[in-house]
Amino acid sequence: MRTSHRPSLTRLAAAALVGTAIEFFDFFVYGTAAALVLGPLFFPTFSPLAGTLAAFATFGVGFVARPLGSVLFGHIGDRRGRRPVMVGSLLLTGATTVAVGFVPTYASIGVAAPLLLLLLRFLQGLGLGGEWGGAVLLTAEHAPAGRRGLWASLPQIGPSAGFLLANGIMLGLSTTLTDAQFAAWGWRVPFWAAGVLALVGLWLRSSLVESPAFLSMEEPARLPLAEVVRGHGRLVLLTAGALAVGYAIFYAVTTWSLAYGVERLGVSRSVMLACIMAAVVVKGSLTPVAALLGDRFGRRPVCLAGCAVAVVWMVPMVALLSTGEPLLMFLGFLVALLAFIAMFAVIAAYLPELYEPRVRCTGAAVGYNLGGVLGGALTPIVATALAGEGAGVPWGVGLYLSGVAALSLGCFVLLPETAPAAVAREAVTA
Known part of the structure; x- marks a missing residue:
């Protein structure tokens, strides 16, 4: 049995939060660029709609790679520890993101340009597929049981911070540069900045110590993925289905809505980004509140409530977006993201608790990232296709989105409760 001292939870959670913020910055800056400029630059022979669809297809490749990354890094996390995952995933994601900033456009090297973009996006997704498992598990496994939801939710603020940082830079560039300057070189700046951020993240994570749950294991799993498939296959599928709605909501708001508002409604990039970013600020600030509710009332009830709101709100959200009015668009985005965070703040503790420690890194990460394929990879593509080029509200x-939410609601219904306090109350009642 291996031993280690217990670190400061505050320091550990801060390092995990900063790391996830940096990695999701890398991921989100690509999504914003795909919505704004990558279509004309890398697929110029396509129509505007087809170019946007093609750009979103390269965006979706990152999601397809994420489950593969969760298998690769999950194996390392269950065999070698959670800490190496946090360092390796950040290094891979940061390097490939910087490389995207140097890819020549179609006008320079022809078809090799989108192929390079596709390859780098795949590698970027591979790295991010390992990030969540390492960061959340290391924090959750150090946290006390009664406050595990709160502590584990702090790395979940990272995606909000990364999104705000990525889009804040994009907003600043789009408002200070001309359209020609932004298309020529401005869009590349956030990708170059990822290199500096990755170095900061690596420095912060270099001093972290290993998880006590991993150190206390007598014998790690030899083939974690095989054990997960054999013993937890149904659980992986249920968690993937349950989480699909969260990804669908987030990328419908932050990626598809951005492209739709700019290209179809004629709203300026700066206004669309400001509306989305304001909603993300509120969502990020309320993440610990949702996690505390999960600690108090149980993980599953909070997830069910958020999912139920998503079922009924997606159609009104699209209607509010179609008005093109900033305040109404903000309202639509805000309610959708609050439903999202009710689920995803709690998931940080919920998923690790569903799996035994020896396969936890693989099982939790694979379920989490498969949900990304179902919800995140497909949503911008399907939504763009359903909206088409016609006028009027894209009710489809x-x-x-409501259909995805209904599917996830059914999966959440089939999942068990894991919060220690809620489980104890159910036992006493029984």
């Missing part, structure tokens, strides 16, 4: 997009 709202119905599609």
Whole structure:
């Protein structure tokens, strides 16, 4: 049995939060660029709609790679520890993001340009597929049981911070540069900045100590993925289905809505980014509140409540977006993201608790990232196709998102409760 001292939870959670913020900055800056400029630059022979679809297809490749990354890094996390995952995933994601900033456009090297973009996006997704498992598990496994939801939710603020940082830079560039300057070189700046941020993240994570749950294991799993498939296959599928709605909501708001507002509604990039970013600020600030509710009332009830709101709100959200009015668009985005965070703040503690420690890194990460394929990879593509080029409210997009939410609600119903306090109350009642 291996031993280690217990570190400061505050320091550990801060390092995990900063790391996830940096890695999701890398991931989100690509999504914003795909919505704004990558179509014309890398797929110029396509129509505007087809170019946007192609750009979103390269965006979706990152999600397809994420489950593969969770298998690769999950194996390392269950065999060698959670800490190496946090360092390796950050290094891979940061390097590939910087490389995207140097890829020549179609006008310079022809078809090799989108192929390079596709390859780098795949590698970027591979790195991010390992990030969540390492950061959340290391924090959750150090946290006390009664406050595990709160502590584990802090790395979940990282995606909000990364999104705000990525889009804040994009907003600043889009408002200070001309359209020609932004298309020529301005969009590359956030990708170059990722290199500096990755170095900061690596420095912060270099001093972290290993998880006590991993150190206390007598014998790590030899083939974690095989054990997960054999003993937890149903659980992986249920968690993937349950989490699909969260990804669908987030990327419908932050990626598809951005492209739709700019290209179809004629709203300026700066206004669209400001509306989305304001909603993300509120969502990020309320993440610990949702996690505390999960500690108090149980993980599953909070997830069910958020998912139920998503079922009924997606159609109104699309209608509010279609007005093109900033305040109404902000309202639509805000309610959708609050439903999202009710689930995803709690998931940081919920998923690790569903799996035994010897396969936890693989099982939790694979379920989490498969949900990304179902919800995140497909949503911008499907929504863009459903919206088409016609006028009027794209009701089909709202119905599609509500359908995804209904599927996830059914999966959450089938999942068990894991919060220690809630489980104890159920035992006493029984």
